[in-house]
Amino acid sequence: MKQTSLYDAHVAAGARLIDFGGWAMPVQYRPILEEVTTVRQRVGLFDLGHMGRVELRGPDAIPFLDRLATNHVAKIPVGAIRYGLFCRENGDPIDDILVYRGEDHVFVVVNASNTAVDLDWMRSHVGRANVEIVDRTDELGMIALQGPNSHLALAEVVEGVDLASIKYYRFGYGTVCGIPNVRISRTGYTGEDGFELYLPNALAPKVWDSLLAAGSAHGMTPIGLGARDTLRLEAGMPLYGHEIGPGMNPVEAGLGFGLALTPEKANTIGFAALQRIAAAPTRRLVGITTEGPRVPRQGHKLVAGDRHVGFVCSGSVSPTVGKHIGSAYVELGLDKAGTALEFELGAKRQACSVQELPFYSRTRR
Numbered sequence: 001m002k003q004t005s006l007y008d009a010h011v012a013a014g015a016r017l018i019d020f021g022g023w024a025m026p027v028q029y030r031p032i033l034e035e036v037t038t039v040r041q042r043v044g045l046f047d048l049g050h051m052g053r054v055e056l057r058g059p060d061a062i063p064f065l066d067r068l069a070t071n072h073v074a075k076i077p078v079g080a081i082r083y084g085l086f087c088r089e090n091g092d093p094i095d096d097i098l099v100y101r102g103e104d105h106v107f108v109v110v111n112a113s114n115t116a117v118d119l120d121w122m123r124s125h126v127g128r129a130n131v132e133i134v135d136r137t138d139e140l141g142m143i144a145l146q147g148p149n150s151h152l153a154l155a156e157v158v159e160g161v162d163l164a165s166i167k168y169y170r171f172g173y174g175t176v177c178g179i180p181n182v183r184i185s186r187t188g189y190t191g192e193d194g195f196e197l198y199l200p201n202a203l204a205p206k207v208w209d210s211l212l213a214a215g216s217a218h219g220m221t222p223i224g225l226g227a228r229d230t231l232r233l234e235a236g237m238p239l240y241g242h243e244i245g246p247g248m249n250p251v252e253a254g255l256g257f258g259l260a261l262t263p264e265k266a267n268t269i270g271f272a273a274l275q276r277i278a279a280a281p282t283r284r285l286v287g288i289t290t291e292g293p294r295v296p297r298q299g300h301k302l303v304a305g306d307r308h309v310g311f312v313c314s315g316s317v318s319p320t321v322g323k324h325i326g327s328a329y330v331e332l333g334l335d336k337a338g339t340a341l342e343f344e345l346g347a348k349r350q351a352c353s354v355q356e357l358p359f360y361s362r363t364r365r
Helices: 007-012 032-041 061-068 112-124 150-155 201-218 225-234 271-279
Strands: 016-020 023-028 043-047 052-057 081-087 093-101 106-110 132-135 140-146 171-176 179-185 194-200 220-222 283-290 301-304 307-318 323-331 340-345 348-355
Touching: 007 023, 007 201, 023 225, 032 043, 032 225, 043 150, 043 201, 052 061, 052 112, 061 106, 093 112, 106 112, 112 132, 140 150, 140 201, 150 194, 150 201, 179 201, 194 201, 201 220, 225 307, 225 323, 283 307, 283 340, 307 340, 323 340
Parallel strands: 043 220
Antiparallel strands: 016 023, 043 140, 052 106, 052 132, 081 093, 093 106, 140 194, 171 179, 179 194, 283 323, 283 348, 301 307, 301 340, 307 323, 340 348
């Protein structure tokens, strides 16, 4: 397994490590539900060094990426970030991505398990485009702070930039722990306010330790991937291989904000298929909650009477909602909030009800 530059820090902190996308990553340091609460109420620190980081340069970088990405790259303002996807001709997602529009480059963050696939996909479509595709995953570390105190914690170690000036889905540059020109973005995968830092891998341990020391006054602790999965599910955010992937398209997943289905994007790979699906969807991604003792899990079938009407994509115990929750595809007509369904547990069934996603939004708490 690959290791991020923070591997030794995780071992020293007593983290339980697992294989995630070919990387040895911390799944938890403390009980997962405690870590979820830390992020919701205070601030958590995440190692995201396993995520893929790719830089595109050259005069054709933007039109090239517009051919592959579902969002409209040419319309992204400099300094802004947009969500999108790479899709195949049939509309199936290859991956979901974040696109950063720089002054002289485009920066793309992809999922760890799909980095090699994404790179192959991009390189196989270069053709005559004047674009340089640079994999910076092994060069750059990636650390994230998430939670209502993230601004306070990061401000302790940042100079040269006003964090308040970096709005949601924007990025800038500053000096972090004495390291100049660190890319600082404000996105997140938990539903909370937060920041991502991109810096040389060799310096990531220094920044990690400094952030934990400075952030302790604000309740900061390191957080593993187990809590991150529950947090993103509560916030209604998709995970490749669960809510999107082969046979699970972004239209029915409710990701229309990342799809530019306009005539000027007609040459984007997968455009025609996504338009057809948008015109006649057959199902929708929804939330489900259950008062029963079992957590809905990926692959559980949803039933209404004697009919299979959908399937579960993800599930978790939710300390924020106070119930067992899940995401699921349900056929249209049975996708309205409050609809009573059941999910199968072998020969048994457990009652659940449909709920709109997300389960949690910081703007509504």
